Amino acid sequence: MSLKKLFYPKTIAIVGASQNLDSIGGQPIKFLKKYNFQGTVMPVNPKYSEIAGLKCYPSVSSITEEIDVVLVSVAASRVLPIVKECVEKKAHFVVIFSSGFAEMGNHQGQQELIDAVAGTGTRILGPNNQGIVNFIDGIPAGFNPLLDAEVIPKGNIGIVAQSSGLGFAAIGFAIQQRLGISHIATVGNQADINIMELIQFMIEDEHTSIITCIVEGLKPSSNLPELAKLAKQKGKSLVFLKLGRTAVGKKASMSHSGSLAGDSDIFEAFCKQAGIISVKDMEDLIDVLIGLQGKKPGGDRVAVVTETGGSGILAADICEDFHIQTPRLTEETINSLNAILPDFASAQNPVDFTAHIFNQEDLFRNCLVEVVKDSNIDVLLFSFGPTRGKLAEKMADDIIEISKELNKSIFISWLTPEQPFFNKLREANVPLYPTPYRCIRALEHIVRQEIPVKAAEKKATADKKHGDAEVLSLTEYQTKKMLGEYGIAVLRGGLATSLEEAVNLGSQIDYPVVLKVMSPQIAHKTDAGLVILGIKNEQELTDNYNTILERAKKSFPTAAIEGVLVEKMVEKPVAEVILGIKYDITFGPVIIFGLGGIFVEVLGDVARRVLPLTREEALAMLASIKAYPLLNGYRGKPQGNLDALVDMILNLSRFAIEQQDNFKEMDINPVFVMPEGQGVICGDALLIPR
Amino acid sequence: MSLKKLFYPKTIAIVGASQNLDSIGGQPIKFLKKYNFQGTVMPVNPKYSEIAGLKCYPSVSSITEEIDVVLVSVAASRVLPIVKECVEKKAHFVVIFSSGFAEMGNHQGQQELIDAVAGTGTRILGPNNQGIVNFIDGIPAGFNPLLDAEVIPKGNIGIVAQSSGLGFAAIGFAIQQRLGISHIATVGNQADINIMELIQFMIEDEHTSIITCIVEGLKPSSNLPELAKLAKQKGKSLVFLKLGRTAVGKKASMSHSGSLAGDSDIFEAFCKQAGIISVKDMEDLIDVLIGLQGKKPGGDRVAVVTETGGSGILAADICEDFHIQTPRLTEETINSLNAILPDFASAQNPVDFTAHIFNQEDLFRNCLVEVVKDSNIDVLLFSFGPTRGKLAEKMADDIIEISKELNKSIFISWLTPEQPFFNKLREANVPLYPTPYRCIRALEHIVRQEIPVKAAEKKATADKKHGDAEVLSLTEYQTKKMLGEYGIAVLRGGLATSLEEAVNLGSQIDYPVVLKVMSPQIAHKTDAGLVILGIKNEQELTDNYNTILERAKKSFPTAAIEGVLVEKMVEKPVAEVILGIKYDITFGPVIIFGLGGIFVEVLGDVARRVLPLTREEALAMLASIKAYPLLNGYRGKPQGNLDALVDMILNLSRFAIEQQDNFKEMDINPVFVMPEGQGVICGDALLIPR
CATH class of the missing domain: 3.40.50.261 (Succinyl-CoA synthetase domains)
Incomplete structure (x- = not known):
């Protein structure tokens, strides 16, 4: 059945009508008069024959006219017989203000109300709500002090609110902004008529073009997806303020998917898909309503x-x-x-x-x-x-x-x-x-x-390239030597200027080793194929030594080759991180920390600190990145040697402060974070001088 | 020299004083009267002998008294000689309202002002500002219509503003909130006195306990770190609204570190370290000032x-x-x-x-x-x-x-x-x-x-465990078979119930292969060592087949073993992603997508959509995660087969919709995304039935 008569009634009976026009049973009488309601108001209370100049009926049964809406404001225990009377009387809608049902644990009492109207032509709004107001025709079938205190402008905004308090609060803010309201419906326990029906009514209502919903939870199998489509078809906007976002979706879950899609995550995702505006606060809500007027x-x-x-x-x-x-x-x-x-x-x-x-x-x-x-x-x-x-x-x-x-x-x-x-x-x-x-x-x-x-925009950002250094003042080898002087551990190894030296280094530091061509004219060695990993023995070293030098001469014929760096290859680090320093003209030396490669470049998961740092601050810096758990014994993996990493940060800070006139930027990338007790090691270093 | 006499002057001369008390040269006279300034006000203008009842001087030189502050409101071209007069007169401070200097490109004109006071006892505030107001003693040595329109309460908030407009806007909002102000200083071009000196003055000022700074940029080698410490020592709060956050730090950079620490990133990091509150908007600023009163x-x-x-x-x-x-x-x-x-x-x-x-x-x-x-x-x-x-x-x-x-x-x-x-x-x-x-x-x-x-809190979240499935209704093998019926590619392979069958499968699908024990009682096989990767030949297969079955019997003596899944091992995928579905009681089937492991679990980089999806929406879903560039040809890597991934999403959606009564959650993890043209393959699948 259409809800038309609920919003546009001609006759309203008020059960529990009171001569105190400020009480819950009195306010609707006061407001219907104030708004100059053109239909018939019928107070029901056996104690009185008249209230505020209106004929008062002893019971619903005693009313002879057709009743569109019955407002019920009596104790919970007395509600059921009244509902039954309304059904008998073929009243169209019963709006039950009374509390004391499911919201207080009285599920049986609420079920009895549902059973009483099931299969009849009578429908219930509530219990436990503050009614409904049609501002277009001036029909306040509800109660709230706001209706007394303020003049509420008519307009295109319909409000459906599970929390009556927040619904009327929204009207309070709307008045300040001269936003006009068409209807408000407060829904209470939704024993019978539910939020979705009210939203649908408002989408179909000619006076309403923006529908605002303040809800705590949605019932299973709500038809919100269909309603969102209907609203879109009709060019109307849906704006949701959903409460209880954080209280849900936190139960242990059997699969990743379960834990990755909490109720409120799904709701947000759905809103984006369906073109529903989802706001997080009352002011955010009002601001959107203002914007939608334009x-x-x-x-x-x-x-x-x-x-x-x-x-x-x-x-x-x-x-x-x-x-x-x-x-x-x-x-x-x-x-x-x-x-x-x-x-x-x-x-x-x-x-x-x-x-x-x-x-x-x-x-x-x-x-x-x-x-x-x-x-x-x-x-x-x-x-x-x-x-x-x-x-x-x-x-x-x-x-x-x-x-x-x-x-x-x-x-x-x-x-x-x-x-x-x-x-x-x-x-x-x-x-x-x-x-x-x-x-x-x-x-x-x-x-x-x-x-x-x-x-497309997203890709563009990620593709951003770092400029190439044309000329370095220091090679990786020289930079690492300098870092070594500041107590920063680098890969074991040395510079070979002949195959013989390379072979000697190989046997000293033990295989597997890595070869890298050193030249102040070549900044990005890996891209040019001038780094060879995983060399397992003397034979492989001999073969690769010549190969890598030939490659270098071919690609960079004019570059001065300092030699080949032979370094011990690191096995099984817990993680690879990047440490960097930058000289800022306002704050001086600054340190940067993040997990290697993708984490900093694509995900932007980086910590930055102005130097100097205390040990405690350095530790807090580590913990401040999102990927921190990966260093800290993630999923049964060994814990990284965080103390050693903090040492490296402090040593690098000292370097950055003492050498601040000599560098613009420096990357140590990767830093191999080894398991607890095995230290951290600088894998590569690139210094850009000032 | 202390700025005391700038904020607490006894004598104020006004050069360019006007009889029109609403003009810039007239407003200070009006306001000094309105605030009942107890010192001496000396208008300077050769045209008049008196302004608003005050004796008017023909020139600064003609003043015989000691001058604490000279306000200058004349055309830019006339400012320099006046400044020279003030220096000669040993005036303490010259506040230059006039614009037309560095802010308009007239750097030479500004330098001449600087040169004129260099090494003298006279100092300049401005040019191009709206002066200074001491609300504590009622000394408005500035101009702004707000000073006329409103009564501004005295209080503990000092404002230093580079943009005079925003500085007085802050006062406008503060009045509404009954927040009291001690001083406002608008700084203009900072030719001489700079923001930092003004902040320091306010930190040391006994009437000020909250210092609000609205600034566009900080000059190189500012001493803000020292000032932050000083404020902390004195128990005072610094609140910064820094403008131009996004316009800076975007230049090409030589190293990662350079590009990861733009000016405004560093400023934010510094504020966190130094205990400075950094806000992003005027209302945010006022709200913090309200909070700091408590x-x-x-x-x-x-x-x-x-x-x-x-x-x-x-x-x-x-x-x-x-x-x-x-x-x-x-x-x-x-x-x-x-x-x-x-x-x-x-x-x-x-x-x-x-x-x-x-x-x-x-x-x-x-x-x-x-x-x-x-x-x-x-x-x-x-x-x-x-x-x-x-x-x-x-x-x-x-x-x-x-x-x-x-x-x-x-x-x-x-x-x-x-x-x-x-x-x-x-x-x-x-x-x-x-x-x-x-x-x-x-x-x-x-x-x-x-x-x-x-x-610590952070770690706890990341350590969150997914509950173990005690009993599965379908093994991975059965689940994959079902997925296969929906057009979802799975690893080539089959179920072996004997070693002979396993060996046959091995030679059919070609090595390397993977072995996995199938049992409806064992959900998490990898954790239990029941997955063996990288089996290269028949011999290795024979050895491992027995090993893995023995392990299973030992760890799960009562589990029914369905057999051993023999699958082709995937080599060189572009990426491993996770696809999941979940049945939501409100929205029905929902799909989840993210990059494997760490990305979804630690970084929460996940996309969620309510089903069904169009092809376009599926593609938008892929692009919506932060890690999307990794699928899309990141840093010269091959591009992933995104079309095939979209197909899989659409097939999985169809599965989710048609089978919605039969599952609660399902993970396909990993999905191997192969290079363009080579498809995507489901590596493992776990279905939690309803």
Whole structure:
């Protein structure tokens, strides 16, 4: 059966009606009068013959008219007979405010209510809720002090709330922002009518175009996927604030898949797929509702427009945090702006109209007209500073005027407390926020509802290449010698300038060994095939010694070859890590730590510290990366020698501080972390001098 | 020289003083009068003999008194001679409002100013700034419309701002929150006096205990590390909003270390080390300033206290997002609360005082008294719903009363628009926020200033074990057969029930092969040594066949052995990935994808989707993980066969949908992703039936 009569009733009976119009049984009477409800209100209470000028009935049975909605506000123990009366009377809906059912463990009492209406034409909303309000026609069939205290504007936002408190809290914040509401339905225990039915009603309701749901959990086999599709078809937005995200999905699981997909992970993934906006906080929710009042963005290319440099930069920073694009303006736009603004010289985004706009009345508008035409841009994001007063009002008027015919989306952050003209912007459906963060967070939610981040962008970042050093001042051999002086363990080995020396080194340090060609002109040896691993005996060494030198001469005919580094090959390290140092002009030497290769480059799992460090801080630095468990006895693997790694970090710090005038950057990569008691060893080192 | 006389001047000259008190040269005169400045104000302008009742001087030279501060508001071209006059006059400080210097590319003009004061006793603030205001003594030596419009409360917050706009915007927001300000200094181009000197002055200033800095960049060799130490020694807080985070550190770099430590990464790392709070937005900044007015938390163990279930759960969710602990209360506290609140049955945190507190006047206070005593708790975080009116005010009064002697920290989120009694809380220095997110984000900043997340916690998470399947309904062999029917490629091979069969299989599929013992009673074969890899020939197969069966019988004497799975060993896959499916009671079958082992378990780099999927969505799912570049031709490695991987995802989806009644979870782990054109192969499969 349709829920139409629940939201649009003509007759409402109130069981447990009270002459105290502030009590739960009295508030609906008060509010129905206040909202000038055009239908019939029928208080039910055998104690009275009249309440607030309305005829009072002794019982539901005694009512002769057809009843659309019965509101029930009596003790839990008295609810069941009333429901039965309602069924007999063929009342369409019974809204049970009373608590004391499943939420308090009284599952039997709740089941009895369900059984009482099963198979009848009567349906229950609740128990344990605060009812339903239709703001469009002014039908408050619920209770909450907010309905008394405030005038709630009509609008396109429907609210379905499992927590009545949070549902009405949302309305409280919405009023401040002049957001209009169509309906609120608080659902309570969902004994019969459930959240999904209410959402569906609102999707189909002509007055509602944004449906906000505040829910704790979804019942098994909910039809949310179908509802999301229906909403999409009808061009309506669903915005969910889901509570209890962290309390679930933590039970031991039989497989990886089980443990990797907790309930709330799945919900988030589903929302992304289905185009549902999922928010995490009440303010986030309200901010999205504000954003949805404006024109929907056709893409995520944003022009940040400002009149004060600082707030423009702030907005650009936050756009990047949220992966929102701020592309260059077209040359055409730049040229037009340069013609208008004498000091506007660059194609930058943020677009700074500069303080010039304060000197000439139409300048802001004239600049704006140019920027809105730009074909690189989907969204105009104004990030204003604390500008207030008449000029600010004129700017707001210009924006409203331009927004009327604009097929682009506008968002505003205005870094000043509430101004009288702000309501003009709100009434013109121009989304307005107090700070860039709030503004851009909302924009991101709305943009991502339609446009996912592109895979291609991701690849581009990962493919970023490190520049090649053309000339090194120190080879790996020399660098390692220097590190050795600072107590940093390097691979056992030495430099051979002849095959004979190489063979001698091989037998001294014992096989397997590694060969590497040393030349100050060759920075990236591995890429050039000038590193040969796993040489097992003298014969292999002899063969490879010549091969590697020939290769070097062929690829780098002009490079000066210092010799061949023969080093002991490391077996079974617990992990390979990277340690690096960098000289920063503000903070001086800085140290970097992460797991080898992929971890730092692709996953960005890196720790950074300004030097010097204490031993404790060095240990905290190790523990701060995500991959730390891999060093620390992961899944039965041996524990890495973390003490030795801390020693190396401290030694490297000392090097970085004492030698700070002599280097720009240095990588020790890999550092082999051996099992507990076996130390850590520098495998390769590359120093970029200053 | 100390900056004391800049902030606490006795005489102020204003060059470019105007009779228009709203102009830049007029505002300081207006404000100094408005604030009732007790020293001498000396307008300088040859055109007038008097401005606003003050004697007006024709030039700086004509002033006979000692001048502490000269404010300069004339065109850039006229500034230099005035500065020279000030030097001659031995004026202590020249604050230059005028723009048109380095910020517009006029570096020479700025250098001339620097040269003019070098080695003299005179120092310059600016040019291109809005001056300085001492709110403690009411000395506004600057200009901004805000100084006209608002009454700014005195307090313990000092502001140093590079962007004057953002500095005064911060004051605008602070006023709303009744936060008191000691000084604001806007710094402009820092030709002479720089940000660090101003910060140092404020650290040493007795009226200032929180120093807020809004900066774009730090100059090389800033002494911020020393200043951070000084602030810590004096128990003062530094809060930075640093702009231009994303514009820097993107230049090509010679080494990994260089590219891994962009300027803003280093700044963030430094702040964490130095106990500086680094915020990203104006509201974040104000929220931290609110939090710093309260008692500092002694730890990060939070009791979330609520009167409405929903807002308590919301706060607990957000605490977990921010890694803030919400431990169990002690048994003692639980018992005391159970004695007071009839329906308070559990030791949960959030602590829900329930609607009972509305029925009895002292109940809230009585419950509160018990919770504050709890030894597991450092912070009381009240997450209230939209409760307003008299009762709400009483609750606020109770909190203020209790906070006075409390050695714990209190934070409040109150989900209702501004109420008259909110100012009582602010005046009592109880941090108050409109939503749990804002409240907890600020708490996290303040807590982490002192207490880092512990390494131990991190390990515990990673060590989390997956439960062992006691009984499987299907062995790997059977599961793979089923997958094969859905077009999912599995390793070539078969089940041997005798050595002879195994040898036959070996020669059919060609060496190297893998042996695995199949039994429905043994889920995790690798852990039990029942998988042998890399068998190269018939001899090795014969030896290992017997070994592996003996092992199985010894470890699992009662397990029914189905046989030994003989499979072709895969060589040189591009990557190993995990595909999983899970049946979710709300959304039905869900698919999970990530890179093998460490990536999903330690790094949590996983994609999840509710089924069904289109081909396009499957590809987007692949691209959505961070490690995606590893599949896509990373660093010259071959590209993985992504088309075939998408096929497998689609086949697995079909399996998951058609078989949804028959499984709870399934892992295919590893899936070998071969180079382009060579397909993808399921290496192992584990199905957990429903």
